Amino acid sequence: VNQDRRDFLARSGKLLVLTGAAQVALESVLRGEPEAAPSYRTAEHWWGMAIDVEKCIGCGNCVRACKEENDVPREPSCFRTWVERYHVPDGDIERPQVDSPNGGYDGFPERYRAGDGAKSFYVPKLCNHCAHSPCVQVCPVGATFESPDGVVLVDKSYCLGCRYCVQACPYGCRFIDPRTRTVDKCTLCYHRITKGLTTACCEACPTGARVLGDLKDPKDPIHEFLRTHKVQVLKPQMATGSKAYYNGLDGSVR
């Protein structure tokens, strides 16, 4: 048997510490199938995100981190998350000027002057992970679905690339991946959150303007945020059951 004493002790030590369910959990995570791990139960989570518009500084860290983490094509038509800059003339919330150069990937060159009688601010956007998703309802082959823990996902082996869902999403959160010709979207970093990590965008945000929250975990700080802030979701009139809660959202934001 080709096994030295150190190796043997390390192995048996692991077995002693991680017995039963924990051992199976570790193995599932190492195999890359955390959803099969007994320690992560989809029924025990309900994911959402708290976004504080007043904290966003438009640095683009979230956009770069997301593209890096999820291997999103670098083309300026492919974003799982992006940042928009709003410029709203005094009192005219019906006609905001909105720009998002390369989704904010390279930051925002200054375009406006202080004191021009308008207000400017940044709005980070991503999939709202709706509880009643319009995009899921229109998929003809059932490739996209809401997971039991509240994440809208796509099974790319079923996706035909018909683009119905791209049209149906009221928030413009879906795009066709030019490499696979199937739809792609934010997965809320499902590979990370099922291992107890936060999303790449939240990890990289320097001001805490976006924070992932588990709405089923009573100890999650998102409950404190929702209690102490006046929050709004995007396009509430569409009753999508969005779980991206914005603080300080201006009426001009669409």
Added chain:
Amino acid sequence: VPEAAKGGPHAAIRCEACHGPLAGHAADPAGKQAVRPDPRVLCARCHAANVARPARFPQVDVAEHAGGEACTTCHAAHNPLAPPAEEVKSKDLTPAGPIQQKGGTK
């Protein structure tokens, strides 16, 4: 390095926000060092004056404020209200790395 940020305004920012992905460094802290980004690009991403940024967020007109000088000549990167440590000053601050290839805000 994490101790250097304690008590400063950058204390709550996670390492990867500025240094990029660090999984390799976490697995092998001595062997894989974190990328040291160019402060003239990195700092400006957040702190270059921009009307759309929240007014209370610290911002400067980079050209006027620094005149091409690296921010880290006067500020410690991990705690910018303090001056930099002497051993940092003498180091070359502009190595090649993935984070500074893309343009900054200016």
